[in-house]
Amino acid sequence: MATVRIQHEDFDAAAESALLTRGRTDAGAVVTFTGLCRDEQGALSALELEHYPGMAEDEIARVAAEAEQRWPLLGVTVIHRYGRVRPGDNIVLVVTVSSHRQAAFAAADFLMDYLKTRAPFWKKEIHADGSEGQWVEAKDADDRALEKWRE
Amino acid sequence: MSNANLKLSYFAWVRERIGRASEDVAPPQGVRTVGELIAWLGERGEEYAYAFERPTVIRAAIDRVHVKHDTPIAGAREIAFFPPMTGG
Numbered sequence: 001m002a003t004v005r006i007q008h009e010d011f012d013a014a015a016e017s018a019l020l021t022r023g024r025t026d027a028g029a030v031v032t033f034t035g036l037c038r039d040e041q042g043a044l045s046a047l048e049l050e051h052y053p054g055m056a057e058d059e060i061a062r063v064a065a066e067a068e069q070r071w072p073l074l075g076v077t078v079i080h081r082y083g084r085v086r087p088g089d090n091i092v093l094v095v096t097v098s099s100h101r102q103a104a105f106a107a108a109d110f111l112m113d114y115l116k117t118r119a120p121f122w123k124k125e126i127h128a129d130g131s132e133g134q135w136v137e138a139k140d141a142d143d144r145a146l147e148k149w150r151e
Numbered sequence: 152m153s154n155a156n157l158k159l160s161y162f163a164w165v166r167e168r169i170g171r172a173s174e175d176v177a178p179p180q181g182v183r184t185v186g187e188l189i190a191w192l193g194e195r196g197e198e199y200a201y202a203f204e205r206p207t208v209i210r211a212a213i214d215r216v217h218v219k220h221d222t223p224i225a226g227a228r229e230i231a232f233f234p235p236m237t238g239g
Contacts, residue, residue, distance in 0.1 A: 035239055049238070050163055052231060055215035080238060092239050112239055118217065120231075121238025122163035135164050138235030 002064035002076035006056045008083040011093050020075035020097045027074050029101040031108040033094045039087035045128045047136075049091070051082045052120035063114040067096070070110070071103040078111060080119065084126070113145045157224070159192075161202070162233035165209065168202035178224075185211045186220035188230065202232075210235060 005011075017032050037047050064076050075097035085091055094111045098104040117138070125133030160173045182191045186206065193203040203209060211218050212231045224230060 051238070052160070052162055052212070052215070052233070055212060055231070058215050059217070116239035117236060119238045120162065120212070120233065120236055122234065123237045124163070135234065136237045138237050 002061060002068065002078060004057055004060045004064060004077075005079045006051060006053070006060075006082060007079065008081060010081070010090055011079045013090075013093055013095070016077050016079065016093060017095050020077055020095055024074065024097075026099060027097045028099045029097070029104040031094075031096045031101075031104040033092075033108050033112060034090055035092040035112070037085045037087050037089045037091055043128060044087060044125055044133075045130070046084050046086045046126040047091075048084050048124040048126055048132075049082045050122045050124065051080075055120050056080065056082075059119050060115065063111060063118060066114070067107045067111050071096075071098065071107045073098050073103060073107055076107070076111070078115070080115070080121065082121070110149055113142070113149065116142045117146060157227060158229045160229060160231040162231065164234055165202050165232050169198050183223055183225070184220065185213070185218055185222050185224060185230065188224055189220065189232070208234065 013032050013034050017030050021027050021030055060078050064078055067073065067076060073096055077095040079093040081091055094108050096104045096107040123136040125136065127133050157176050158173060159176055161169050166172050178188055178191050182188050189203050189206050189209060192199050210233050213222060213227045214229055
């Protein structure tokens with residue numbers, strides 16, 4: 001069973017990774033991916049992350065369960081933040097644990113590709129002067145990324 | 152008979168354009184699918200017409216599960232409409 005948390009508070013990637021491997025002797029690989037809030041042109045002061053409470057947890061849990069069916073995983077943790085985050089802040093964490101690296105890498109990649117297109121979160125740009133900017137548009141590249149997981 | 156006690160939820164720019172986060176509606180019986188519900192909502196006023204001006208980009212969930220526009224709405228308690236997601 002994956003651990004899924006939707007929270008405003010920040011997370012500690014190293015601590016979450018340690019939680020999944022503590023006391024185990026069968027884990028040979030841990031992959032942690034952290035997605036950050038990025039400012040491309042110096043005009044962004046923050047992102048406001050809106051989410052669909054209830055569905056966000058459910059949908060990420062469904063994606064995590066799919067990953068656990070496809071790869072022999074010993075542990076999965078996904079944390080996604082909501083609310084206001086600033087450039088450099090953490091947004092999302094994926095941790096996968098397996099006996100071998102291939103499964104851990106592939107499952108983390110799969111989880112991120114599906115989170116981006118299926119988890120009900122929306123990002124709005126907040127300008128340096130505090131005014132609200134545009135909603136971030138979904139990228140076709142994110143949809144195309146899913147194609148590699150379809151067999 | 153209408154589809155009574157249906158809760159609608161809106162997110163991101165769909166919510167902003169309509170001007171509310173949720174509401175209860177009773178669509179007429181002829182409204183059978185998610186796509187038909189979108190078409191019906193689009194006729195409720197300017198703000199709805201604006202929110203649903205490009206129906207094909209609108210994503211929907213019934214009781215917190217993603218669905219396509221041809222999905223029947225019978226039995227749904229909550230239907231949410233939102234733009235393509237941009238999390239991660």
